Amino acid sequence: MILVLKHGTARDKVDALCELLESKYKIQTNPIYGSEQTVVGLVGDTSRVPEHDVACLDEVERVVKVQEPYKRANRKFHPADTVVNVRGVTIGGGGVVVCAGPCSVESREGIAGIAAAVKEAGATLLRGGAFKPRTSPYAFQGLKAEGLHYLKEARDATGLPIVTEITNPSQMDLFEEYADMIQVGARNMQNFELLKEVGRSRLPVLLKRGFSNSIQELLMSAEYILSEGNPNVVLCERGIRTFETATRNTLDLSAVPVLKARTHLPVFVDPSHAAGVASLVEPLALAAVAVGADGLEIEVHDCPKKALSDASQQLLPEQFAALVEKARGVAAAIGRSL
Numbered sequence: 001m002i003l004v005l006k007h008g009t010a011r012d013k014v015d016a017l018c019e020l021l022e023s024k025y026k027i028q029t030n031p032i033y034g035s036e037q038t039v040v041g042l043v044g045d046t047s048r049v050p051e052h053d054v055a056c057l058d059e060v061e062r063v064v065k066v067q068e069p070y071k072r073a074n075r076k077f078h079p080a081d082t083v084v085n086v087r088g089v090t091i092g093g094g095g096v097v098v099c100a101g102p103c104s105v106e107s108r109e110g111i112a113g114i115a116a117a118v119k120e121a122g123a124t125l126l127r128g129g130a131f132k133p134r135t136s137p138y139a140f141q142g143l144k145a146e147g148l149h150y151l152k153e154a155r156d157a158t159g160l161p162i163v164t165e166i167t168n169p170s171q172m173d174l175f176e177e178y179a180d181m182i183q184v185g186a187r188n189m190q191n192f193e194l195l196k197e198v199g200r201s202r203l204p205v206l207l208k209r210g211f212s213n214s215i216q217e218l219l220m221s222a223e224y225i226l227s228e229g230n231p232n233v234v235l236c237e238r239g240i241r242t243f244e245t246a247t248r249n250t251l252d253l254s255a256v257p258v259l260k261a262r263t264h265l266p267v268f269v270d271p272s273h274a275a276g277v278a279s280l281v282e283p284l285a286l287a288a289v290a291v292g293a294d295g296l297e298i299e300v301h302d303c304p305k306k307a308l309s310d311a312s313q314q315l316l317p318e319q320f321a322a323l324v325e326k327a328r329g330v331a332a333a334i335g336r337s338l
């Protein structure tokens, strides 16, 4: 349930109203102060809140029922776009952000060189996995804490904030120390204990869609993080499983405008894991920008053939640079900057 307040309701009146509602109905309130209008979202068991009674309160202009199960992630709760700040890089403010780097951090020199190259090509965030959730237990599992350390060195050298994947709540202390944005991967999108743990942090979270999960399930996972108090969530479409075998996954481009309508959270697209092959990454990236993505996450490696994970889909730095150039043109064509 959302209470749209009368124009010009003073902050102290909003605070008093929230206190009253919380104590009377044992629910939580979520006030959003807009330049035009203030709305108060009610979460919890709102069946206890009689619509007629709250509609009659002095400050209330109208009551909007939220049918969807995701409340805090709902665009109705927070009409303006959320802007997430990752160490000074803003996501969701109208521009298009590019996050790039290798699938896995493989060595100190490797990540240092790739970080410098993606920066040069226009990336403003550096990705790289240190804890790798691999399908095979015999595949490279990541350099773990050592990898985080190399990422930090690369950030110190380039200034690019670090985006890296967490796979277990026990890693949280390390991530608080090293990461600028925590990635929750497709395989962990419904690891609810992990979602609650990152929700208790204030670090921005890049939440990737599970390959067999619906858009609504993605939003419910975001709701877990938001409901623990962390408002800094960016969603990421990275392809889903379908009957099609020509690509590793099917990139659900329609998820972008659907999400933009349903939620205020920024939306990224990862064309690398969707495509699974390097030659398809550029066209999918351009399409993602055209359809309104707030950012791209792209895998780049200095020698993809030798990569320890996802070798077939990683771009060479020069291929990545060409992609960014073209993506700039697409962004400009729809009035956005990159």
Ligand code: PEP
Pocket: 103, 129, 133, 184, 185, 186, 187, 208, 238, 270, 273
């Ligand atoms: C990754 O970003 O390297 C990754 C494993 O992605 P996803 O969780 O989307 O498969």
Ligand code: MN
Pocket: 103, 104, 273, 299, 309, 310
């Ligand atoms: Mn990968």
